[in-house]
Amino acid sequence: MKKSRFTDSQIMAILKQAESGVPVPELCREHGMSSAAFYKWRAKYGGMDTAMITRMKELEAENARLKKMYAEERLKAEILKEAIGKKVVRPSQRREIARRAVADKRISIRLSCETFGVSQTCYRYQSRKNAENEQIAQWLMRLTDNNRNWGFGLCYLYLRNVKGFGWNHKRVYRIYRELELNLRIRPKKRMTREKPEILSVPQKSNQVWSMDFMHDQLEDGRSFRLLNLIDDFNREALGVEADFSMPSERVIRCLEQIISWRGAPQVIRCDNGPEYVSATLQNWAHKRGIRIEYIQPGKPQQNAYVERFNRTVRYEWLAQYLFTSIAEVQDFATRWVWHYNHERPNIALGGITPKQRLAMAA
Secondary structure, three states: OOOOOOOHHHHHHHHHHHHOOOOHHHHHHHHOOOHHHHHHHHHHHOOOOHHHHHHHHHHHHHHHHHHHHHHHHHHHHHHHHHHOOOOOOOHHHHHHHHHHHHHHHOOOHHHHHHHHOOOHHHHHOOOOOOHHHHHHHHHHHHHHHHOOOOOHHHHHHHHHHHOOOOOOHHHHHHHHHHOOOOOOOOOOOOOOOOOOOOOOOOOOOOOEEEEEEEEEEOOOOOEEEEEEEEEOOOOEEEEEEEEOOOOHHHHHHHHHHHHHHHOOOOEEEEOOOHHHHOHHHHHHHHHHOOEEEEOOOOOHHHHHHHHHHHHHHHHHHHOOOOOOOHHHHHHHHHHHHHHHHHOOOEHHHOOEOHHHHHHHHO
16 A cells, blocks of 8 residues: 555644635645645545544555455465365475466465465475485495395494494485385284283393294205304394204204304203203203203293394395205305394394494493
8 A cells, every 4th residue: 555645644734724714726835735635635534533544544454454365365275276186295295386376376475385384495495416315325225125124224223323324314214215115014913912021131241042943945845944043142143054954963063163262151042842952952051051941832932032033034034035055055144144243233232233232242
């Protein structure tokens, strides 16, 4: 609204001069205004005082503001009805719709931002290609290609704790989602079960070891067995032994090899398999001063540390490849054990590797 150069009190004074008998042409020459302006004031403000004129101008301004607000809200509703068919959540999507509305509807940027809930800073933002984002994407592609069962958590912990990159987890996760690398999470069947007894965590290395067997087949259909042995303190894989047959003598030979460079444990936890309950293994453990701790039959959760390790072995390499010979299985298992201990972050240890946990304890 155009603002007059005459104040309300000046207008009232001019009108009172005209009422007292001063000719209109003389008033116009004296105050430097046109006769049309005088007659407009008299038609609009005739019979009013200064307070009434001020109040009327305030009401006119309020009425104009309300009309503008109503027009904007109506325009917003029309734009939203045309532009949005479903709920749009991401700011980048709302920004693109706001830009199209400005281009197509010829509305202001302020109104478009208010309509779609976007700040003007976000509206004017221009994304810039970052070399570090390309590096993060290459690392994520490489990790998920070599470790197909790794989700975002393991990938981020590997980059942060093993490789030492200082990237923020939100930045890495944004690129992880843009690359569509997220795994499909299968819903778990909820079962009502008794609360299991919590496993005690050893306070030092070589305090408690856990061992268990796994079964699989070669490419030609022959079955073989894996003997998995871990240290419960830092979840370190001490050895994965593969063969067609694993009698108690073979188990003892494997344990002797590990003890020769690692040292003897105080306790070995295992199930009630025939290889473990044999007199040969019990006599050997008695001579060595090692206590064999057997879990209850049908209670694999009492040996949960090695059972969780078995799952990792199964999903990360045993179920993904076909092997033609025991030598090939043993070679792959040996290389994977080194990778598991030195490079694979363990969530149960707080996102660090077993070797890092051992170094921290030392």
